[in-house]
Amino acid sequence: MNTFKIAIIATLAALSIVTNYMLIGVSNIKLMDFIVFVGGFCFGPFAGASIGILSWLVYGVLNPQGFAPLVWLSTMLAESIYGFVGGFLGKSIGSIDFHGQRLKLSIFFATVGFLPTVVYDLVTNIAYASTFNVPIVVAVFTGAPYTVLHELANSAIFGVCSVPIVVALGKIVWRQET
Amino acid sequence: MTFLENKWFLVALVVLCWAISASFMSGYYYLQYNDLSAKIKGVIISANLGINYGNGSAVAWFNGTKIKAGATLFDLTKLLVPVNYTESSLGVSINAIGGVPNSPKWWMWWSWSSFGWNFGYIACDKYVVGENETLLWYYQDVLTYPPPPPS
Numbered sequence: 001m002n003t004f005k006i007a008i009i010a011t012l013a014a015l016s017i018v019t020n021y022m023l024i025g026v027s028n029i030k031l032m033d034f035i036v037f038v039g040g041f042c043f044g045p046f047a048g049a050s051i052g053i054l055s056w057l058v059y060g061v062l063n064p065q066g067f068a069p070l071v072w073l074s075t076m077l078a079e080s081i082y083g084f085v086g087g088f089l090g091k092s093i094g095s096i097d098f099h100g101q102r103l104k105l106s107i108f109f110a111t112v113g114f115l116p117t118v119v120y121d122l123v124t125n126i127a128y129a130s131t132f133n134v135p136i137v138v139a140v141f142t143g144a145p146y147t148v149l150h151e152l153a154n155s156a157i158f159g160v161c162s163v164p165i166v167v168a169l170g171k172i173v174w175r176q177e178t
Numbered sequence: 179m180t181f182l183e184n185k186w187f188l189v190a191l192v193v194l195c196w197a198i199s200a201s202f203m204s205g206y207y208y209l210q211y212n213d214l215s216a217k218i219k220g221v222i223i224s225a226n227l228g229i230n231y232g233n234g235s236a237v238a239w240f241n242g243t244k245i246k247a248g249a250t251l252f253d254l255t256k257l258l259v260p261v262n263y264t265e266s267s268l269g270v271s272i273n274a275i276g277g278v279p280n281s282p283k284w285w286m287w288w289s290w291s292s293f294g295w296n297f298g299y300i301a302c303d304k305y306v307v308g309e310n311e312t313l314l315w316y317y318q319d320v321l322t323y324p325p326p327p328p329s
Binding site for chain 2: 093096101104105107108111114115118137138140141142144145147148151152155
């Protein structure tokens with residue numbers, strides 16, 4: 001891992017932490033997941049996962065909404081899913097020309113924002129249920145409006161922002177490599 | 179990527195997302211419904227029931243009768259006056275109320291609304307009584323159908 005990559009990981013992790021604090025009053029609408037995904041997409045799955053883990057390492061401990069170790073661990077690990085998904089997608093479609101198929105890609109990225117969020121919410125809800133002795137089914141479905149809001153918000157963010165951000169970051173990476 | 183060339187792949191992904199959202203929300207509303215029905219179990223409501231024996235005497239009113247939410251007109255009636263009835267697949271059929279049998283007139287039930295009296299088209303055990311609702315059993319001629327409303 002070169003210094004450029006380390007700097008990018010640190011910068012994106014800082015960015016995701018800052019945006020999370022900025023949006024602390026807005027429940028379940030965050031840019032963190034998207035930043036982690038983009039990090040993975042442009043710089044590989046382990047870079048993406050590192051951004052997610054580092055972000056939660058800070059945001060999970062210094063969190064005004066409280067601290068529960070199991071929930072914190074689960075969010076940290078579940079957040080890395082976005083990085084891994086981004087990384088593997090980056091390897092698969094990162095080299096294609098986005099020009100002329102932006103709508104199709106935006107819809108695809110919207111669904112990519114949705115599906116890992118389902119996994120993330122399931123994992124964190126199960127951790128919450130285990131921590132507070134709540135039946136898992138009750139924890140999962142009682143929080144469903146927040147879960148669906150999180151999924152739809154991520155779909156919108158991923159759908160609208162992925163293509164322009166990936167293209168812009170791709171140019172920086174390309175400049176750095178050449 | 180070949181999968182992006184196939185528009186049905188994208189459609190399938192979108193439908194999958196929609197199905198997941200819908201499943202979550204249906205589970206949420208199912209839990210909410212169960213929770214609410216468990217909470218209101220045993221809640222007491224008031225209702226008014228009148229018995230008009232159709233002989234010109236004053237209607238016997240049982241105002242402010244307390245019953246459990248979800249009780250039917252049949253439950254309310256049984257609570258207040260002796261009822262002779264027959265059960266069938268269509269519901270309970272009233273044979274007599276307060277010892278007055280279905281001959282020569284018949285027991286019909288009516289509910290009061292802001293539009294006046296409404297004829298009860300269904301069996302009395304199928305009609306759930308509402309909070310502060312006014313209902314009436316009317317012993318009346320049924321030569322015309324639906325019979326004329328209580329005066």
